Every structure is written in structure tokens, then in C-alpha cells.
Amino acid sequence: xxxxxxxxxxxxxxxxxxxxxxxxxxxxxxxxxxxxxxxxxxxxxxxxxxxxxxxxxxxxxxxxxxxxxxxxxxxxxxxxxxxxxxxxxxxxxxxxxxxxxxxxxxxxxxxxxxxxxxxxxxxxxxxxxxxxxxxxxxxxxxxxxxxxxxxxxxxxxxxxxxxxxxxxxxxxxxxxxxxxxxxxxxxxxxxxxxxxxxxxxxxxxxxxxxxxxxxxxxxxxxxxxxxxxxxxxxxxxxxxxxxxxxxxxxxxxxxxxxxxxxxxxxxxxxxxxxxxxxxxxxxxxxxxxxxxxxxxxxxxxxxxxxxxxxxxxxxxxxx
Amino acid sequence: xxxxxxxxxxxxxxxxxxxxxxxxxxxxxxxxxxxxxxxxxxxxxxxxxxxxxxxxxxxxxxxxxxxxxxxxxxxxxxxxxxxxxxxxxxxxxxxxxxxxxxxxxxxxxxxxxxxxxxxxxxxxxxxxxxxxxxxxxxxxxxxxxxxxxxxxxxxxxxxxxxxxxxxxxxxxxxxxxxxxxxxxxxxxxxxxxxxxxxxxxxxxxxxxxxxxxxxxxxxxxxxxxxxxxxxxxxxxxxxxxxxxxxxxxxxxxxxxxxxxxxxxxxxxxxxxxxxxxxxxxxxxxxxxxxxxxxxxxxxxxxxxxxxxxxxxxxxxxxx
Numbered sequence: 001x002x003x004x005x006x007x008x009x010x011x012x013x014x015x016x017x018x019x020x021x022x023x024x025x026x027x028x029x030x031x032x033x034x035x036x037x038x039x040x041x042x043x044x045x046x047x048x049x050x051x052x053x054x055x056x057x058x059x060x061x062x063x064x065x066x067x068x069x070x071x072x073x074x075x076x077x078x079x080x081x082x083x084x085x086x087x088x089x090x091x092x093x094x095x096x097x098x099x100x101x102x103x104x105x106x107x108x109x110x111x112x113x114x115x116x117x118x119x120x121x122x123x124x125x126x127x128x129x130x131x132x133x134x135x136x137x138x139x140x141x142x143x144x145x146x147x148x149x150x151x152x153x154x155x156x157x158x159x160x161x162x163x164x165x166x167x168x169x170x171x172x173x174x175x176x177x178x179x180x181x182x183x184x185x186x187x188x189x190x191x192x193x194x195x196x197x198x199x200x201x202x203x204x205x206x207x208x209x210x211x212x213x214x215x216x217x218x219x220x221x222x223x224x225x226x227x228x229x230x231x232x233x234x235x236x237x238x239x240x241x242x243x244x245x246x247x248x249x250x251x252x253x254x255x256x257x258x259x260x261x262x263x264x265x266x267x268x269x270x271x272x273x274x275x276x277x278x279x280x281x282x283x284x285x286x287x288x289x290x291x292x293x294x295x296x297x298x299x300x301x302x303x304x305x306x307x308x309x310x311x312x313x314x315x316x317x318x319x
Numbered sequence: 320x321x322x323x324x325x326x327x328x329x330x331x332x333x334x335x336x337x338x339x340x341x342x343x344x345x346x347x348x349x350x351x352x353x354x355x356x357x358x359x360x361x362x363x364x365x366x367x368x369x370x371x372x373x374x375x376x377x378x379x380x381x382x383x384x385x386x387x388x389x390x391x392x393x394x395x396x397x398x399x400x401x402x403x404x405x406x407x408x409x410x411x412x413x414x415x416x417x418x419x420x421x422x423x424x425x426x427x428x429x430x431x432x433x434x435x436x437x438x439x440x441x442x443x444x445x446x447x448x449x450x451x452x453x454x455x456x457x458x459x460x461x462x463x464x465x466x467x468x469x470x471x472x473x474x475x476x477x478x479x480x481x482x483x484x485x486x487x488x489x490x491x492x493x494x495x496x497x498x499x500x501x502x503x504x505x506x507x508x509x510x511x512x513x514x515x516x517x518x519x520x521x522x523x524x525x526x527x528x529x530x531x532x533x534x535x536x537x538x539x540x541x542x543x544x545x546x547x548x549x550x551x552x553x554x555x556x557x558x559x560x561x562x563x564x565x566x567x568x569x570x571x572x573x574x575x576x577x578x579x580x581x582x583x584x585x586x587x588x589x590x591x592x593x594x595x596x597x598x599x600x601x602x603x604x605x606x607x608x609x610x611x612x613x614x615x616x617x618x619x620x621x622x623x624x625x626x627x628x629x630x631x632x633x634x635x636x637x638x
Contacts, residue, residue: 103455103479107433110426119595120436126587128579128596135602136422159478160422260447268445276438277447283454 004302007041007065009034011048015071015291020298039063043301045294046070046078050259055080064088067301071290073097073149073281074230075311076203083313090311091297094318096289097281098152101200101228104280105153106160108252109136109196112224117274137161142190144210145200145229146181147317153200153228154178165190169206169315184210191218196226197248203230204316211235216242223248228280231257236267243270254280323621326360326384328353330367334390334610339617358382362620364613365389365397368412369578374399383407386620390609392416392468392600393549394630395522402632409630410616413637415608416600417471420519420547423599424472425479427571428455428515431543436593456480461509463529464519464548465491465500466636472519472547473497484509488525488634503529510537515545516567522549523635530554535561542567547599550576555586562589573599 008015008028020026029037031053038044039062046054049072058064059082069091070078078090111117114133122129139162143154146168154164155177164178167190171183182190184206191197197219201207211225212235219225225248227234236257243251250272258265259278267273297307312319327334327347339345348356350372357363358381365373368391377383378401388410389397397409430436433452441448458481462473465487473483474496483497486509490502501509503525510516516538520526530544531554538544544567546553555576562570569591575584578597586592616626631638 099456099480100452100454103429104433104452106479107426107429107435110422111430111435114423114426114599116426116430116435116593116595117439119598120439120593122596123587123594126582126584130596130598130601132601132603132605133419133423133598135419137418156479160425160475161418263445265445268442274435274439275442276435277441277449279438279449279452280433282449282451284451286451 004042005040006043006045006298007034007037008045009048009051009053011050013287015045015047015287015294017291017295019295023302024298035060038065041065042067043298044068046072047290049074049077052077054078054083058082067091067307069294069297071294073147074203075316076230076232078311079204079313079316089307090313091307091309092311092318093290093293094148094309096286096293098148100281100283100286101149102152102156104254105198105200105226105228106156108226108274109141109157109162109224110160112250112252112274113139139163139195140193141165141196141198142167142187142194143198143200144184144187144207145198145202146175147200147202149228150198150200151177153198157196162196165194188215188218191215191223192220194219194223196224199225199227199229199233201229201233202315202317203232208232209235211239213238213242216248219248221247221249225251226254227252228254231255231259239273240266240270243272246271248272250274252276254278323361324359325362325364325617326353326356327364328367328370328372330369332606334364334366334606334613336610336614338614342621343617354379357384360384361386362617363387365391366609368393368396371396373397373402377401386410386626388613388616390613392466393522394635395549395551397630398523398632398635408626409632410626410628411630411637412609412612413467413628415605415612417467419600419602419605420468421471421475423573424517424519424545424547425475427545427593428460428476428481428543429479431569431571431593432458458482458514459512460484460515460517461486461506461513462517462519463503463506463526464517464521465494466519466521468547469517469519470496472517476515481515484513507534507537510534510542511539513538513542515543518544518546518548518552520548520552521634521636522551527551528554530558532557532561535567538567540566540568544570545573546571547573550574550578558592559585559589562591565590567591569593571595573597 006024006026010028035057044065113136144167166178168181172181252274254276325343325345329347354376363384432455463486485497487500491500494500571593573595
């Protein structure tokens, strides 16, 4: 049997793939050369998960990889018709980001509850200004996304005494972890009770733009909105208007419609908005975890075993 | 029986004490008039717990209150010889601040782990700068103080997956909550393993200045130090020198030797130092909680029942 051919759409730093030595032919490419090498490959590793190059390179002549693995939890960039309609299997990095993102969300919520940004602004002015802050224990969060990231966020917030309502695509009343999962149709109703609204959903046609003017209008004036999902979950101009109008009271965005966020974006100094550069899941060692995860799946693929983290291409995530 | 006389050393806003109406004569005073009214009082409520006026007013003629209650967890301002050697009972606000301070510490640790201050500094510059951050799960904390505040901090950090070593005055190997409590003599040894060092101890002669150059020298270069105890636990000039030398990597102080921290203090812009104005325990409703707590104890006092939160004046805290 000839060695499988693995094409890597590279990012800096590239994956090490040490365990593939002698077992596969590995070729690294960039966005420009992707289309040229695609017919050669049995497997495509989308290491640069911020790239849209796969979408552009995929249609065209020749055979296509039978397996595409993306080093990200979200697979939205791979959900284009030619790939959806092909027999190619998509797998993702489900599991690597859960814990880090849950900690990140907990940190943002506590920072907002304790007004840490305010304290550090007063510190810059060398000014002592005592304020009262809020307890998170006993407060309420709505977490949108019932996959592993949303669940881990829910568990972590629950450990801090926050009452969590988890929202998924469909209602479930016998969820082993949360008891109840609310259907997305109930979101607007739930928003009115929430102190914290957290978006950790997969980006699909159904979830795109779900946080719009109508959603923000349902939030409490004291609520805070957090997005660690994908930028297009949020209608950014609606959020901007909502923050300027004071409802919700604040927000934290780690993801944006356009990344990097351009220097002239009005979001940078929107009132009450905390910005971070798409890093909620990226703790030291995350690249090594992604590298290991792909190689583990490669072992299965080569052994003819079922792959893990296989995306349901119709749903847009690993069910 | 004549109505008991309750003197209140006021702060703004004053306590409401609604349940004392018709049951006690209540007189509000300030630092200047405290000495004049002290012989009149059966009970002294130290509502302004930032004041040193009790120490100055206490020696002098006339009877002294038989009971002093302070609306704070720390009683260090009341531990002067004339009160220590008197039969007067001291009670404190044990219990009110535990949960809020534990959340505050968790928020600071997560904010430092995720470099939220860095993100918000980049945000001010409208600059997208991705960084990798650290997991808190699996990291190690030393929490100094085995009273209810230290314990609650330990439990909260434990819920985030942080491994906690609790340090008290004496060693215990059968602690119902933590299993083991380390003796303060072991502190320097423990510091070398800690990612997070949290001071939540009572201020006593034994704990004053315990975080000095020698202690900081034992910390890891990547460690962070947090103080939510009392300012004099820390030798501030030693911390300043340690931060400038890069060990520990950062610190967060909520309390200071002198409060408010003077505008010309070199701490305001010390490298890696996060400053907040003695507010870690002060969540909305905290004054109402303190008000209720004193009145609950007053009910017991008037009924001749044992007071709760009685301070062991020799130890300097409620044992």
C-alpha cells in the first residue's frame, strides 16, 4: 500500500506531525498553492483555520481529498456546497478548546461583575475610587450552544453558583448533564431573565445574525453579552447601537465579522465593550494539542477505524 | 430594665438599625465626638471600620462599652492593649465577605491567567494582538488564611480545577474541608510550587510583614501574588522591588498600608501590579448584610444569649 498523501494548509508555526514520519507523504502549502496541490492529496489538514482558501480551491479538476480535518472547533468555513455534497469526511478539533474557553468566559464574567476594567482605568489615573460590585453567585446566565464548549461553559459557571440555562437547536428534557436544554426558539423569552448572555454556538445559517437588534432589545439593561462563537453570530451594527443606547450594559467580543478587527472599526471604543483578539481558546500548548489530535485521528484513518469528531455536514457540527 | 445604649461610629451611609427602634437608645457619632460619648454607651458599633478612632478614644475616664461590634472581618484596629485587657467582648462581620471576596480572587486570577489587562491595553490602542494564555485548571495556589474567607477562596479556586494548599497558624491533618492545613512555618517551602499566592489572613503581630523580600524571593518568576487581607501583611517596598526585578511576574493588591493609596505612591504604576481600592468584599447589599448581622447579634445580646462571631482577642480572630 502506498503511503497516504497529506496536504497541510499551513499557518505559522506549522504542525510538527512527528508521528507521520515514514508513514505518510506530507506536503505543506499556502493559500496560493492550495488549489494546485489539492488533486494530489488523500487528506487535507486545514491548519490555518482562519483561511477561506479551501472554499475557493475546492471546485475544479481532479480528485479531492477523502478526508478534511480542521484544527478548529467551528467548521463554518468548510460548509460550502461542493464539499457538503461530496463524500469527503470532515473532522474537527472538538474537545481541545472546551476547558480554555470556559475559563475565559468565567474570567470575563467575573471581571465585568467586579468591574476590574473600571479599577484599572482608575489606576491609570492614580485615583482611589471605591465602588460596590455584584455577586455572580445567584445570578443567571443563558449559554447558547449545547456542544462541548457551551456545556463546559455551563458547568464552569455553575461551579461559581451561576444558574445556567443552556440553549441548543432542539429542546431536551432528559439531558444527563443539565436536565433541560432549551430550544433556540425559546431564546428571546429566556433573554429577559439573564444577567449574562453567552454565545458559544456553531455558526450555521440558522445561527448567523441571531444576536440582532430584536435580541438585544429583549435583554435587561443590566445584562452583559459575550461572544466566543463566531463573529457573524452578531449583527455588529445592532450591538453598537444597543450599547450606545445602554441595553445591554456591556459586552465582550472575542470574535468579529472581520478579523483582525480593522483599526478604524467603531467597535474599539464602543461604550462598555471589551475586545480581545480571537484568543479565548488559545492557551499555551494548544497547538501541540491540535497536532496530537490530528495525528490520533490519522492513526485511526490508516488503521481503517472510524474517525472521531466527524462533522454532520447537514447540521454543521459534530452531533 | 432601661433600654440599652448603642453608640454608632458612623460612616456614610449610616446603618439603618430599623429593628432597634423602641428597644435601644441609638446615638450616632463621628471620630471627633466618639471619646465624649463612649462612657455613655453599653454597646459600640464600629460602622466606620476604616477608622482608628476607637484606639484613640478608648483610654480615658468612665465606663466602657461591654460589647464592641465591628462591621468588618478584620479586627486589627481593635487589638490595642486597653481593649485586649478589658472584659469587653468584640464581635466581627465574619461570614458577610466570604463569598464576595472568593469571587473577587477568582476573577483576578482568571484575569491574570487570560491577560485581560493586556487585551484591554491593546484595545485602547485599537490594535489586534493575539497572545497565548494559560489554563488555571491544573495550576497551583497557596492561600494564606484558614478562616472562612481563606476557605471560601480555596473552595472557589478548587471548583476551577486549581490545586489549593491552605495555610493556617497551626498544622491540621484532619481538616473536614481541605484534609490538610499547612502551618505558617511551611509557607516559604510552599511558595516555590505556587502559580498563585493569595493572602487572606487576619492581621496579627505574627502575620504583619509576612510577605517581604525573603518571601517574594521564594516565589516562581511566573507566579502572581494577591493580597485581599490587610495592607501591612505586605512590605510594600519589597514588593515593589520584587516586581521591578520580575519575580513574581505580577501582583494584585486590594489593600494597602495607607488607604486611600496616595496619588504619589510608586505602586500605582509598578510593573505588573493591579490595584483596586479595598473593595473585594463589597458587593451590592453588603451594607444591608452588615446591618442585619449586627441586629441579629443585638437580639441575642438583649435576650442574654451567647453572641456569635466572638473574637478571641489573644488570637486576633474568631477561632
